[in-house]
Amino acid sequence: MGGKAGAVGVLKMNKDGIAWRSKGGQGVSVVGSELIEAQWLAISTIYQIRLKTKNGKTFKFDGFTDQDEAFLKTFFKDNFSIEIEDTTLSTKGWNWGEFKVKDSSLSFYVADEKTFDIPLSEVSQAGVTSAKSNEVALEFHQDDTTGDTVESLVKMKLFFPKDESTNGNAAKEQLQKFLSRVLAKADVDSTGKGLLGFKEVPILTPRGRYEIEMYTSFMKMHGKTYEYKIKYSSIVRLFQLPKPDGRHQMFVVSLEPPIRQGHVAFPHIVMQLSETEEIELKINVPKELENDTRIKQIQSSLGTGTKPLSDLVPRVFKTLTGKHVTVPKTFKSKEGGAAIKCLLKSYEGYLFPLERSFFFVHKPPTHIRFDEITSVDFQRVSNDNANKTFDLGINLNNGTQIQFKSLIRDEYSPLFKFFTKKKIRIENLQEGGVAGLPEPEMIVSDNESEGSGSNNAPTEKKKRASRATAKDVRQRVRQAMNKEQIESDESDQDFGFNAENPEEEDVNINSDDEVNSAETRKEPPAKEKEKEKEKEKEKPDLSKKRKRDGE
Secondary structure (H helix, E strand, O other): OOOOOOOOEEEEEEOOEEEEEEOOOOEEEEEHHHEEEEEEEEEOOEEEEEEEEOOOOEEEEEEEOOOHHHHHHHHHHHHHOOOEEEEOOOOOOOOOOEEEEEOOEEEEEEOOEEEEEEEHHHEEEEEEOOOOOOEEEEEEOOOOOOOOOOOOOOEEEEEOOOOHHHOOHHHHHHHHHHHHHHHHHOOOOOOOOOOEEEEEEEEEEOOEEEEEEEOOOEEEEEOOOOEEEEEHHHEEEEEEEEOOOOOEEEEEEEEEEEEEEOOEEEEEEEEEEEOOOEEOOOOOOOHHHOOOHHHHHHHHHHOOOOEEHHHHHHHHHHHHHOOOEEOOOOOOOOOOOOOEEEEEOOEEEEEEEOOOEEEEEOOOOEEEEHHHEEEEEEEOOOOOOOOOEEEEEEEEOOOOEEEEEEEEHHHHHHHHHHHHHOOOOEOOEEOOEEOOOOOHHHOOOHHHHHHHOOOOHHHHHHHHHHHHHHHHHHHHHHHHHHHHHHHHHHHHHHHOOOOOOHHHOOOEEOOOOOEEOHHHHOOOHHHHHHHHHHHHHHOOOHHHHHHHHHO
């Protein structure tokens, strides 16, 4: 996107028109039937195409190469019946020439060649520097969403030389004619007052109380320390999120680029609006804006009498910026609310599942579009009632993960159904739910478990499980013992063991469920043979006794 609001994005064209969208979501669309003029010109080492519409707006798109010229000319002629004109900018560097006010732009020509042009909507102040001089000063809107290193035009002075033959009267007339034409087209803050304003609005990010003034093309925020001037073209989204306390609405203004306090950027302005506080707004309508469509819409929406602040602010922002206000619709938490309480990093806040995105408020305000998400991951989730909370990881296309912690266990089922409905892939999903879990309806919440039994239910379950485990161990031990008994009986017959009396086997199950059998305490076979020989020696020799008896 060329011009002052330069940003990188993607340009798409078809027979109906042209659409451009930046990486941050800011978009511009031009209907083909509204085009009246197209120009092709070289800017430094790249090329730019300028489009002008019936309502006087000018759109600039640059970043093209010389090879794109033929394609664009053919495309515009076939689809929009527009001939793209080749335009050459003057590079003479002269500081004198002729200014022309055409439609809604101010162009400077040198030797009949255009040098530059300025959209008159960017002019905030215009006037003669002094009564005696022939000099006009033009001041331009300063957008506080631009970065500290971005250079922008602040002020320009134009000098109208005197004509000696007419004693300078012609120059004065020319100056006044020029000034009146500029003031008629410019967004000039001549009185210093906006259309309407809100006093002492509590803002959570950036924190403080600010007075907000609304103008036709920009807004001002006046705080105790900081002041901001934000063009409506820098506002990309509006959100109205109900706070679970039932008394406040959080109104979020998303910016691209963000406002800054030093090196700290604030891409979202989060207001906290009371539902009980009612105010009466009065709108200041200049004569030149009496027939403006937006002004009439605001007047009709304001009506008469007082209205809640949480209702007035979104209406005014929607009308002046032309942006849709996003509100929660289908998601309902376990308690019937639109948000889930959780932690982002170490900050407590609320996660709002919306129709096309997630929004966490308020610190740090974080917006996650569904098209940025590859999958989600339920963490620390199980059917064990000992876990009262779980974590949610959202995996993004860029390979990073945003982790929301300490979500109440009861919120698993609503989130599971929401992800399924929105066709968002769940990373650890298995048949029947998340790995290790049954279907969401089968999960017993803490409240249900407390209502169905005593508070010691989880402890009793653990005790029963422990007793069942000990019983299984003893059963396996007995099976091992029987197997060892059979093997020992077969081997003990060789060593003269009395296999007919199995009770002689010494079996002991100690407290550690270890098995000690008599087989492990048998003496080695060699020692048993030596004892048998000694016994044989101790026995009397009966053959000799028989011989003596015979004699």
